[in-house]
Amino acid sequence: MKNKSGNIIILFSMIITWILWLFTKSTRDISSMSGYSQLIASFALVAFALVNFISTRHKILDYLFDGLDKSYIYHRYLSILALILVVIHNITISIGKHIEISQGIRIPKDPYAMYGAFSMYLFIILVSVAILGKKLNYERWKTIHKFMFIPYAFGIYHYYGSATYAVFAIEPFSIWLNIINLLGIISVVYSIFFYEKTSFKHVFKVKNLQRVANGTLEITGSSLKEDVKFKPGQFAFLKILDKENKFKSHPFTISQAPKKGELQFTIKALGDDTRVLFDTLKVGDKFEVSGPHGKFDYKTGTKNQIWIAGGIGVTPFRSFSEEGISKDFSIDFFYAYNNVEEGAYVDELLSLANDNLRVHLFNSKEKGFLSVQEICKYVNTQESIDIYFCGPKPMRESLRKQFENSNLNVNNFNYEHFQFK
Numbered sequence: 001m002k003n004k005s006g007n008i009i010i011l012f013s014m015i016i017t018w019i020l021w022l023f024t025k026s027t028r029d030i031s032s033m034s035g036y037s038q039l040i041a042s043f044a045l046v047a048f049a050l051v052n053f054i055s056t057r058h059k060i061l062d063y064l065f066d067g068l069d070k071s072y073i074y075h076r077y078l079s080i081l082a083l084i085l086v087v088i089h090n091i092t093i094s095i096g097k098h099i100e101i102s103q104g105i106r107i108p109k110d111p112y113a114m115y116g117a118f119s120m121y122l123f124i125i126l127v128s129v130a131i132l133g134k135k136l137n138y139e140r141w142k143t144i145h146k147f148m149f150i151p152y153a154f155g156i157y158h159y160y161g162s163a164t165y166a167v168f169a170i171e172p173f174s175i176w177l178n179i180i181n182l183l184g185i186i187s188v189v190y191s192i193f194f195y196e197k198t199s200f201k202h203v204f205k206v207k208n209l210q211r212v213a214n215g216t217l218e219i220t221g222s223s224l225k226e227d228v229k230f231k232p233g234q235f236a237f238l239k240i241l242d243k244e245n246k247f248k249s250h251p252f253t254i255s256q257a258p259k260k261g262e263l264q265f266t267i268k269a270l271g272d273d274t275r276v277l278f279d280t281l282k283v284g285d286k287f288e289v290s291g292p293h294g295k296f297d298y299k300t301g302t303k304n305q306i307w308i309a310g311g312i313g314v315t316p317f318r319s320f321s322e323e324g325i326s327k328d329f330s331i332d333f334f335y336a337y338n339n340v341e342e343g344a345y346v347d348e349l350l351s352l353a354n355d356n357l358r359v360h361l362f363n364s365k366e367k368g369f370l371s372v373q374e375i376c377k378y379v380n381t382q383e384s385i386d387i388y389f390c391g392p393k394p395m396r397e398s399l400r401k402q403f404e405n406s407n408l409n410v411n412n413f414n415y416e417h418f419q420f421k
Contacts, residue, residue: 006065006074013046016176024173026164029105034096038163041089042177045159047082048152049184051075055145055191057199057237057293067295069235069417083127086120086155112161119154126151142248146192156181196249200239200288202228204263209283213337213344215269216312217278221287223261228289232257232319233298235416236291238265240281250274253390253416254292255315257322263289266344268312296416298329301386306379307333308370308399310391311342316416317390318345321352329356332379336362336370336391370395372402382409389415 021039054061054075057068065071100107129144159181160167167174204221212218228236232254239249255266269275296316298305309317314335325331333353337343346361353359360378362370379385385408389396396415403410 005063006061006071009064010050010074010078013050013180014043017042017046017173017180020173020176024165024171027166028108028164029100030164031096031099031103031105033092033099034164037089037092037096038165040085040092041159044082044085044089045155045177045184046180047078047085048155049180049187051078051082052152052184052187052191054078056187056195057191057290059293062293062295067416068293070295073417079127083123086123090117090120110162112158115154116158116162119151119158122151122154123148149188149192152184152188156185196239199290200237200249202226202263202289203241204287204289206281206283206285206287207262209281212266214341216266216342216344217269217281218255218264218266219281219287220262220264223263224286227261228254228263228292230254230258230292231297232323233296233316234292234294236263236265236289236293239288239290240277241286241288249290251293253294253315253319255318257319257324266312266315266318270312294416296388296390296414298331298386298388299326301388301414302384302411303329304381304383304385305329305331306375306385306387307331308375308387308389308391309333309335310370310389310395311337312344313389313391314344314349315390317388318349321349321357325354325357327356331356332358332360332375334360334362334370334375334378336364336395339363339365370399372399372406372408376406376408379408382407384409384411386411387413389413 018039021042026035054071061068061071065074097107126144126148159177165174167177203224205224206219207222208218208220210218210220230236235251235253237249237251252265252267254263256262256264267274267277269278298307298320307317307320314337317333317335321333333349335343335346335349337346340363343361343363349359350361358378362374364370367374387403387410389399400413403413
């Protein structure tokens with residue numbers, strides 16, 4: 001059963017903000033519209049604080065959102081929601097002031113208002129770039145994301161200067177928002193200035209490098225400190241220590257089953273950063289690891305399963321298979337790859353096959369694209385089935401639609417939301 005704790009926390013944070021706002025009073029006469037506008041701004045502050053907390057990549061996020069990867073979906077939509085709320089606040093506060101003028105209510109000069117406007121416009125620019133930044137490489141996206149601290153700081157400053165109620169009073173609403181703002185500030189400071197320095201606690205030394213397929217590098221490291229205690233299917237963030245190697249932290253699935261004193265990643269050269277890694281990484285180099293993260297675990301699913309890997313998406317399933325599959329499960333594993341040269345671990349996977357783990361190889365050059373019609377030739381059951389997928393998004397969406405229109409009784413379609421931007 002999927003954990004809904006994150007959804008509940010988000011919802012209750014907003015509800016608590018609204019309930020406490022009902023009992024707070026302004027320190028001067030304001031219109032109802034201005035009051036509601038400040039409530040909207042409070043919702044925005046809560047949303048931004050949650051966004052900043054997700055950015056810390058704290059391990060509790062794996063529990064709250066059923067995986068760190070899924071928490072970044074909330075990160076994206078909470079960012080958009082917060083920006084919309086800020087825009088609505090800007091519009092409604094202006095309307096509220098016009099109402100106050102028409103009612104003869106004296107409006108004191110607000111020197112902090114300009115910081116709110118600056119915060120809003122800068123947020124619009126940065127969030128728009130971040131949303132459109134799917135085409136940017138991971139490092140550039142991270143750099144843009146760090147600049148979010150600037151409009152957030154101006155927004156907080158605007159809040160404490162412009163709010164019409166006693167923001168530091170010993171009242172429930174004031175205390176609640178101060179806690180929320182403190183959480184947001186601590187989170188953003190940690191994620192920007194301390195995460196890279198403190199989170200990578202596991203240090204490894206490269207003991208073996210192997211090209212397991214065309215454009216695919218297997219990195220095996222020996223632990224120099226404590227091991228990474230992970231479950232098959234989880235991922236971690238990898239960072240190279242060598243100053244000459246410009247490879248900064250990236251998320252990769254751990255590609256082998258747990259092994260004492262050792263950790264392995266298998267990486268496909270899909271962008272500039274990973275290609276640099278291929279050219280510069282050497283045996284004897286050191287790398288750091290933060291994690292593990294993720295809840296991609298077939299053991300939580302039904303006993304009848306279909307695994308589908310596309311290209312480098314084979315890594316979690318290799319980790320599953322190496323650990324050994326319980327006889328309680330009946331699994332058909334379909335591995336699709338472009339051609340013979342790009343099929344990683346083909347012979348190894350075939351050697352791991354047994355009665356309850358049936359491996360089906362699909363060389364796309366010879367057989368064409370994998371389809372549900374092809375899968376149904378090997379899977380013929382009306383019992384409930386869970387799908388576990390790891391591979392390119394277009395392949396995933398195509399197969400998901402095909403499963404919806406098939407005669408298979410699909411219970412869940414599970415996959416990693418391996419997108420941190």
